[in-house]
Amino acid sequence: MKRTQHCNELRPEHAGQTVTLVGWVHSRRDLGGVLFIDLRDREGRTQTVFDPSDLPKEVFERASHLHSESVIQITGTVRVRPEGTQNTKIPTGQIEVLVKSLEVLNDAAVLPFPVDDPELASKVNEEIRLKYRYLDLRRPEMIRNLRVRSKVAIATRSYMDGEGFLEVETPTLFKSTPEGAREFLVPNRRDPGTFYALPQSPQQFKQILMVSGIERYFQLARCYRDEDLRADRQPEFTQVDIEMSFIDREDIYSLIEGLLKKVWKTALNLDIPTPFKRISFEEALNRYGIDKPDTRFGMELVDFTEEFKGSKFGVFGNCVANGGVIKAINARGLAGATQGQLEIMTETAKGFGAKGLAYIKVEKNAAGTIEWKSPIVKFFSDAEKAALTAKLEIQEGDLILFAADQWLNACEILGKIRLYCADVLKGQGKLTIPADQFNFLWVIEFPLLGFDREMNRWYSSHHPFTAPVADDIPLLKTDPKKVRGQHYDIVVNGVELGGGSIRIHQPDVQKTIFEELLQIPPDETQSRFGYMLEAFKYGAPPHGGIALGFDRLIAILCGTTSIRDVIAFPKTAKGVDLMTDSPSTVTPRQLRDLHIEVKAAVKKDV
Numbered sequence: 335m336k337r338t339q340h341c342n343e344l345r346p347e348h349a350g351q352t353v354t355l356v357g358w359v360h361s362r363r364d365l366g367g368v369l370f371i372d373l374r375d376r377e378g379r380t381q382t383v384f385d386p387s388d389l390p391k392e393v394f395e396r397a398s399h400l401h402s403e404s405v406i407q408i409t410g411t412v413r414v415r416p417e418g419t420q421n422t423k424i425p426t427g428q429i430e431v432l433v434k435s436l437e438v439l440n441d442a443a444v445l446p447f448p449v450d451d452p453e454l455a456s457k458v459n460e461e462i463r464l465k466y467r468y469l470d471l472r473r474p475e476m477i478r479n480l481r482v483r484s485k486v487a488i489a490t491r492s493y494m495d496g497e498g499f500l501e502v503e504t505p506t507l508f509k510s511t512p513e514g515a516r517e518f519l520v521p522n523r524r525d526p527g528t529f530y531a532l533p534q535s536p537q538q539f540k541q542i543l544m545v546s547g548i549e550r551y552f553q554l555a556r557c558y559r560d561e562d563l564r565a566d567r568q569p570e571f572t573q574v575d576i577e578m579s580f581i582d583r584e585d586i587y588s589l590i591e592g593l594l595k596k597v598w599k600t601a602l603n604l605d606i607p608t609p610f611k612r613i614s615f616e617e618a619l620n621r622y623g624i625d626k627p628d629t630r631f632g633m634e635l636v637d638f639t640e641e642f643k644g645s646k647f648g649v650f651g652n653c654v655a656n657g658g659v660i661k662a663i664n665a666r667g668l669a670g671a672t673q674g675q676l677e678i679m680t681e682t683a684k685g686f687g688a689k690g691l692a693y694i695k696v697e698k699n700a701a702g703t704i705e706w707k708s709p710i711v712k713f714f715s716d717a718e719k720a721a722l723t724a725k726l727e728i729q730e731g732d733l734i735l736f737a738a739d740q741w742l743n744a745c746e747i748l749g750k751i752r753l754y755c756a757d758v759l760k761g762q763g764k765l766t767i768p769a770d771q772f773n774f775l776w777v778i779e780f781p782l783l784g785f786d787r788e789m790n791r792w793y794s795s796h797h798p799f800t801a802p803v804a805d806d807i808p809l810l811k812t813d814p815k816k817v818r819g820q821h822y823d824i825v826v827n828g829v830e831l832g833g834g835s836i837r838i839h840q841p842d843v844q845k846t847i848f849e850e851l852l853q854i855p856p857d858e859t860q861s862r863f864g865y866m867l868e869a870f871k872y873g874a875p876p877h878g879g880i881a882l883g884f885d886r887l888i889a890i891l892c893g894t895t896s897i898r899d900v901i902a903f904p905k906t907a908k909g910v911d912l913m914t915d916s917p918s919t920v921t922p923r924q925l926r927d928l929h930i931e932v933k934a935a936v937k938k939d940v
């Protein structure tokens with residue numbers, strides 16, 4: 335059972351040759367008694383011809399009754415297709431194979447959904463696609479995605495190897511370190527009441543590997559987070575996880591720029607320019623209202639705090655008096671926004687605690703003069719209006735949107751609305767972004783800590799192992815809010831591709847962060863991180879690293895918005911594997927072995 339070619343290989347120069355092909359019955363057409371079967375394998379498609387005048391009756395009969403997706407092997411002669419019947423859409427479109435013999439390797443039952451028509455298949459409900467994932471994966475787009483994934487994984491390994499990195503596997507049965515996302519726990523049969531946890535990332539192991547003197551580590555690491563899943567999250571996902579010793583931030587930037595250059599070349603044959611631009615967290619928020627800006631379009635936030643200081647328009651005047659800021663964006667071409675669209679934007683603002691959303695539609699009135707349509711404009715002074723006109727370059731057709739709030743909130747409100755407006759404008763054809771435009775950006779100088787008002791304590795913006803910027807260390811004791819972390823995120827087209835940091839390698843600084851700032855009680859610090867603090871006492875080199883979201887990276891390269899399209903066997907938004915029907919119940923005996931009793935049998939929500 336040996337094929338002589340794949341189904342994408344035959345060309346007119348093969349005419350006259352006898353070939354053997356194997357694959358799946360992609361489609362079948364009966365034209366005036368002659369049967370055409372498109373045979374498909376992983377590489378492509380070839381048209382085969384069953385001519386009854388040339389074949390034993392039973393072979394023709396058998397071929398006539400084949401279901402789509404049956405697995406067959408044919409042997410036949412290659413011939414050039416007659417003029418006018420050639421298909422320019424596929425590489426084998428100039429030839430066909432006149433079948434001499436057929437072997438049916440396996441019949442297929444009638445399919446739950448068609449896989450031969452890309453249009454139809456892409457409209458199939460995703461739950462059906464996931465239940466029959468093996469059929470879904472037969473679609474050429476899905477095979478292409480898995481191929482890109484494989485090629486990028488191999489390119490990554492070869493690049494990292496070339497840079498002197500060792501690929502080291504770290505355990506997936508790890509210790510529970512309750513922080514950040516919720517963990518998956520694995521009960522330990524040997525010691526009832528104790529549990530392993532699946533790692534959220536190999537963070538601690540990779541730092542320990544630096545203490546071990548590995549110097550350069552990487553891994554395509556599986557990570558687990560038991561979060562309520564958002565659209566593009568999976569409970570298990572893959573990271574390109576990296577850690578290096580004796581380096582600073584610049585080394586990480588150039589390593590990753592080189593890696594992404596190679597990846598883009600491998601997957602898309604595109605040369606991306608390096609080095610990437612850098613932007614501070616503060617500037618990203620001020621200009622784009624988000625810490626992962628999409629810089630492929632403008633519509634930047636403009637600050638009007640100075641202009642509205644003491645404004646007669648109370649909402650703005652009071653906001654500034656209370657230490658807030660006034661910001662605005664100009665959504666050019668959106669003056670005609672519908673009531674529904676404005677409501678969505680208003681709800682966005684309210685989601686941040688704002689009372690509403692102030693906006694101005696710049697449109698011609700019945701008399702033909704341009705008018706600022708908004709109930710708030712009458713409160714604006716001439717100077718305020720002049721400032722708006724000048725700084726937002728206001729013209730007919732504009733929609734001006736405001737946020738008046740504390741700095742971070744005001745930025746984030748407009749950041750979200752800016753993205754929404756861009757989507758609307760894209761839908762209306764007023765904003766076009768080329769599919770092969772990739773704006774990479776390092777976002778740097780994040781605050782090391784945020785303050786949790788409810789818990790009345792600081793929390794790490796990235797994770798507690800991130801080192802403060804050296805100049806800011808004295809501020810840890812006096813003004814922690816001002817301390818910048820040596821943390822960096824890599825962003826492309828508004829998507830966070832990954833992030834990392836230079837780590838704390840001095841055990842005393844690490845202990846201060848844990849105990850004084852994060853207020854983790856000393857005994858808890860000891861039980862959770864004691865082994866790390868101890869390891870750091872025995873010669874920990876300065877080190878740092880980063881992790882890139884591999885699934886997201888592949889999704890971007892494949893031009894899909896869903897990471898499920900680039901994972902062979904993903905789970906649904908509810909964390910269910912529909913093909914194997916997992917998670918599932920287990921036998922009483924298994925539970926007994928694990929010393930687990932299920933108290934309330936919650937009815938499965940199907």
Ligand code: ASP
Pocket residue numbers: 534535536537576833834835879880881
């Ligand atoms: N472990 C971090 C994460 O998973 C990445 C890093 O700091 O290297 O986000």
